[in-house]
Amino acid sequence: MSEPLLQVEQLQTHFWTPDGINRAVDGISFHVGAGETVAIVGESGCGKSVTAMSMLRLIPEPPGKIAGSIKFQGKDLLKLSEKEMRAIRGNEISMIFQEPMTSLNPVLNVARQIGETLRLHQGLSARQAEDKAIEMLTLVGIPEPARRVREYPHQLSGGMRQRVMIAIALACNPKLLIADEPTTALDVTIQAQILDLMRDLKHRVGAAIVLITHDLGVVAEVAERVIVMYAGKKVEEAQVGALFRTPRHPYTQGLLGSVPKLGSSLTGTETRLAEIPGLVPSLKRKIDGCVFASRCAYATDLCRKLAPALEEKAPGHVAACHYAMKEAIAA
Amino acid sequence: MSRPVLEVMDLKKHFPIHGGFFGGVTAKVYAVDGISFSIDKGETLSLVGESGCGKSTVGKAILRLFGLTDGQVVLDGTRIDDMPAGTLRPLRRRIQVVFQDPYSSLNPRMRVRDILAEPIRNFGLAKNKAELEERVALLMDKVRLPRDAVGRWPHEFSGGQRQRIGIARALAAEPDIIICDEAVSALDVSVKAQIVNLLQDLQKELGLAMLFISHDLAIVEHMTHRVAVMYLGKIVEVATKRDLFSAPKHPYTEALLSAVPVPMPGAARERIILKGDVPSPINPPKGCRFHTRCGYAFDRCRVDEPVLKITDAGHWAACHLHDRPAAENPMAGAKGADLIAAH
Ligand SMILES: Nc1ncnc2c1ncn2[C@@H]1O[C@H](COP(=O)(O)OP(=O)(O)OP(=O)(O)O)[C@@H](O)[C@H]1O
Ligand SMILES: Nc1ncnc2c1ncn2[C@@H]1O[C@H](COP(=O)(O)OP(=O)(O)OP(=O)(O)O)[C@@H](O)[C@H]1O
Ligand code: SF4
Ligand SMILES: [Mg+2]
Ligand SMILES: [Mg+2]
Numbered sequence: 289m290s291e292p293l294l295q296v297e298q299l300q301t302h303f304w305t306p307d308g309i310n311r312a313v314d315g316i317s318f319h320v321g322a323g324e325t326v327a328i329v330g331e332s333g334c335g336k337s338v339t340a341m342s343m344l345r346l347i348p349e350p351p352g353k354i355a356g357s358i359k360f361q362g363k364d365l366l367k368l369s370e371k372e373m374r375a376i377r378g379n380e381i382s383m384i385f386q387e388p389m390t391s392l393n394p395v396l397n398v399a400r401q402i403g404e405t406l407r408l409h410q411g412l413s414a415r416q417a418e419d420k421a422i423e424m425l426t427l428v429g430i431p432e433p434a435r436r437v438r439e440y441p442h443q444l445s446g447g448m449r450q451r452v453m454i455a456i457a458l459a460c461n462p463k464l465l466i467a468d469e470p471t472t473a474l475d476v477t478i479q480a481q482i483l484d485l486m487r488d489l490k491h492r493v494g495a496a497i498v499l500i501t502h503d504l505g506v507v508a509e510v511a512e513r514v515i516v517m518y519a520g521k522k523v524e525e526a527q528v529g530a531l532f533r534t535p536r537h538p539y540t541q542g543l544l545g546s547v548p549k550l551g552s553s554l555t556g557t558e559t560r561l562a563e564i565p566g567l568v569p570s571l572k573r574k575i576d577g578c579v580f581a582s583r584c585a586y587a588t589d590l591c592r593k594l595a596p597a598l599e600e601k602a603p604g605h606v607a608a609c610h611y612a613m614k615e616a617i618a619a
Numbered sequence: 620m621s622r623p624v625l626e627v628m629d630l631k632k633h634f635p636i637h638g639g640f641f642g643g644v645t646a647k648v649y650a651v652d653g654i655s656f657s658i659d660k661g662e663t664l665s666l667v668g669e670s671g672c673g674k675s676t677v678g679k680a681i682l683r684l685f686g687l688t689d690g691q692v693v694l695d696g697t698r699i700d701d702m703p704a705g706t707l708r709p710l711r712r713r714i715q716v717v718f719q720d721p722y723s724s725l726n727p728r729m730r731v732r733d734i735l736a737e738p739i740r741n742f743g744l745a746k747n748k749a750e751l752e753e754r755v756a757l758l759m760d761k762v763r764l765p766r767d768a769v770g771r772w773p774h775e776f777s778g779g780q781r782q783r784i785g786i787a788r789a790l791a792a793e794p795d796i797i798i799c800d801e802a803v804s805a806l807d808v809s810v811k812a813q814i815v816n817l818l819q820d821l822q823k824e825l826g827l828a829m830l831f832i833s834h835d836l837a838i839v840e841h842m843t844h845r846v847a848v849m850y851l852g853k854i855v856e857v858a859t860k861r862d863l864f865s866a867p868k869h870p871y872t873e874a875l876l877s878a879v880p881v882p883m884p885g886a887a888r889e890r891i892i893l894k895g896d897v898p899s900p901i902n903p904p905k906g907c908r909f910h911t912r913c914g915y916a917f918d919r920c921r922v923d924e925p926v927l928k929i930t931d932a933g934h935w936a937a938c939h940l941h942d943r944p945a946a947e948n949p950m951a952g953a954k955g956a957d958l959i960a961a962h
Binding site: 503504529547 | 669670777779807808809810811812813815816819834836837838840841860861864865874875876877878879880881882883884885886890892893895896897955956959960
């Protein structure tokens with residue numbers, strides 16, 4: 289097998305804080321193939337954004353400290369100089385964030401926002417950059433692109449701002465797009481537009497996508513493969529179908545059981561929501577056993593003492609649980 | 620049939636926009652523009668719709684956080700919207716609210732004990748100190764927090780625990796109606812399930828009426844008895860949960876249902892992607908407010924504003940399509956399952 293586009297090995301991003309070291313990301317490994325869409329899910333604070341920021345080396349160091357390796361097209365990004373890294377950011381790897389208002393520059397019009405990256409990375413002239421900006425706005429479905437391109441972020445609606453973010457991210461034909469909660473701040477009908485746009489663009493542009501979200505519905509709709517994170521660790525990974533059909537890790541099972549499914553009142557499958565008791569553990573204290581043991585219904589002394597290794601429980605399906613069944617549990 | 624515990628009739632709330640040289644009123648936000656509904660004892664009615672459609676404004680108007688532009692709010696047969704503050708006081712106890720943000724809605728300088736004691740004292744619900752303490756302890760039990768946590772400060776609790784305190788505070792007043800304004804929206808998935816279950820249990824146990832304001836349709840379906848869908852300050856559809864999810868009668872509801880991502884990979888469903896954004900409530904479109912985004916709009920929709928009409932027993936929709944013969948009405952059938960891929 290050829291080398292994947294992105295290969296993350298034992299990524300560890302810790303933060304120094306006055307009351308201890310925050311193990312935000314604590315040794316996770318995964319890969320992303322060319323053109324593939326991989327989702328990272330998990331609850332607030334489990335380290336999704338820190339993983340994304342680490343991949344682009346946008347973590348302030350100190351207080352942060354990144355270890356491990358992040359091989360992108362064979363090159364370890366953690367070994368590059370800041371200058372080399374800048375040539376990759378926004379060019380070969382680009383990123384879209386949850387809140388476009390804070391990531392767009394309020395004093396630049398749309399033409400400049402998009403043009404800036406193009407001029408920086410591709411050396412286009414101002415004129416060419418503006419033409420390309422209009423082309424990109426058309427691509428992301430903004431009506432009247434020639435007028436909109438002269439507007440400023442505050443003149444745009446939330447959905448349009450997110451489209452502009454996507455236009456900027458795609459302007460240089462990246463090979464990898466990291467999208468951190470790209471639709472979380474949007475209304476559901478606008479979210480549907482943006483997800484539709486992302487799917488459509490993926491077919492046309494062919495970029496691989498790392499999609500970060502806490503919304504299992506969004507995962508089911510766009511991802512091909514899913515990584516479940518809990519307290520800074522990867523606890524499960526599988527193809528999207530397998531993950532939803534036969535979740536192996538008790539945390540994933542709990543997560544899936546805790547969201548109501550639209551339409552359950554029609555099928556008579558309405559049940560009480562599953563609760564995962566308790567709270568996510570603090571990342572500032574070292575956890576010896578399984579990170580989920582304090583909330584897991586199946587936990588035994590073994591779980592509390594020894595951290596389970598990630599094991600392949602079925603082809604392409606790994607989970608870090610001492611008891612996760614090797615055979616599919618008939619659901 | 621007994622009278623609903625809460626009735627809202629033709630409620631309007633317009634916010635003036637000041638501007639211009641003399642700072643006069645230059646325009647108005649038609650935040651809520653003539654809506655009516657009622658809630659029975661023990662019933663949950665949900666208000667759904669996208670950001671800015673006026674959901675919170677409805678809740679705040681009922682709570683009298685500001686005056687109404689027009690309309691009436693009737694609590695158990697008594698009109699309360701025009702009552703002077705003094706007379707309103709005892710009635711105020713009967714409607715309580717739980718907001719989205721447990722962080723900002725709890726006073727950081729009060730211990731949990733005092734947060735819960737305040738409404739009990741204000742409304743004179745305890746005869747003496749011992750009874751007050753007892754009530755506070757029982758409230759902690761009700762929301763499943765340890766009794767000995769009453770001495771702690773809000774910042775010592777997690778988001779979900781703070782929301783439990785917010786719920787306990789609302790229950791302290793012994794209300795008949797609870798308004799939940801996005802009460803679970805800010806919570807993490809697994810914690811959200813805990814609070815949803817708690818609210819459901821409490822409602823059953825105490826026979827509370829609930830106005831559940833949310834933009835999350837899956838949670839609404841799970842929680843509610845009936846649903847009112849809002850768009851730009853108007854209710855466009857009202858129905859029982861089952862009717863609304865199985866056979867939406869308004870094109871906006873249909874689009875909303877089809878837009879919700881469902882956690883079922885590969886689910887084959889009909890997708891309706893609305894074009895454009897929600898128009899501004901300062902200048903809502905003439906005719907049907909939804910016509911700028913509606914895939915079925917025809918000439919009449921651009922000039923004539925549809926009113927809520929009954930389409931089936933207990934099912935109301937404001938759409939001109941229902942004046943057409945069934946063969947020419949794409950909203951006549953039952954297609955909920957195709958939209959949401961119910962299996
Ligand atoms: N610059 C920083 N300094 C110190 N700690 C940080 C910093 N950035 C993030 N953290 C911590 O790292 C942990 C993981 O945060 P992260 O933002 O990755 O969570 P997340 O999974 O993206 O959550 P959410 O769903 O809320 O966005 C948290 O405990 C957070 O407080
Ligand atoms: N005090 C106010 N002054 C002026 N306009 C207001 C005021 N409060 C609300 N509005 C406007 O009224 C409209 C309805 O607002 P409201 O908060 O009721 O919406 P909502 O449906 O609760 O939205 P969300 O889902 O975002 O909470 C919005 O356009 C809002 O900007
Ligand atoms: S009245 Fe016309 S525009 Fe409005 S929802 Fe019905 S068909 Fe669409
Ligand atoms: Mg994040
Ligand atoms: Mg609101």
